[in-house]
Amino acid sequence: MPILLLLCCSIFTFFVLYAPQPLLMVFATQFGVSIASSGSLMSITMLPLAIAPIFYGLLFVHHNALYILKYAMLMLAATCIIFVYVPNFKLLLLTRFLQGLILPAILTALTSYIGQQYQGKALHKNMTRYIASTIIGGYFGRMLAANFASFYSWESFYYVIAAALTMLAITINVHLFEKHPPPYFIS
Numbered sequence: 001m002p003i004l005l006l007l008c009c010s011i012f013t014f015f016v017l018y019a020p021q022p023l024l025m026v027f028a029t030q031f032g033v034s035i036a037s038s039g040s041l042m043s044i045t046m047l048p049l050a051i052a053p054i055f056y057g058l059l060f061v062h063h064n065a066l067y068i069l070k071y072a073m074l075m076l077a078a079t080c081i082i083f084v085y086v087p088n089f090k091l092l093l094l095t096r097f098l099q100g101l102i103l104p105a106i107l108t109a110l111t112s113y114i115g116q117q118y119q120g121k122a123l124h125k126n127m128t129r130y131i132a133s134t135i136i137g138g139y140f141g142r143m144l145a146a147n148f149a150s151f152y153s154w155e156s157f158y159y160v161i162a163a164a165l166t167m168l169a170i171t172i173n174v175h176l177f178e179k180h181p182p183p184y185f186i187s
Contacts (some may be wrong), residue, residue: 020096069109077165
């Protein structure tokens with residue numbers, strides 16, 4: 001699978017993670033909660049993000065990383081659409097929590113695939129590119145969300161993200177990947 005496709009997956013994944021940050025005031029107003037309460041949209045996503053990679057790492061020993069990447073991206077796209085239509089703040093928080101469970105599956109799949117497909121200088125170069133893509137995704141996720149909210153609507157940005165995640169997922173060929181467990185796991 002081309003590294004450019006992997007980097008695009010990373011960028012759009014980080015769009016989802018950071019898009020709500022500049023919109024917290026909008027969510028506070030729309031759902032009638034305090035600005036401090038709207039900040040929990042970021043916190044609730046980080047909670048599973050901190051713990052889930054441990055469990056996903058074990059899952060990747062037995063499953064194809066590209067398969068998990070493809071379906072996790074489709075699930076993340078679905079949560080972006082759900083996020084737009086939830087009628088209250090509690091369901092918005094639940095949707096963000098679900099995203100927090102899905103995000104580490106994608107990020108772990110990306111790093112696993114890169115780690116297993118490249119060696120030496122190519123591994124170093126591609127991991128550096130991956131790290132740069134996470135920074136790009138975080139920055140542009142915030143910036144574009146704010147601009148879409150200013151010029152269109154905040155919902156429109158989530159439609160764009162969902163469409164992009166779906167298109168990227170469709171392009172992932174799960175049959176390209178031969179499952180090779182990382183050397184630090186003993187089968």
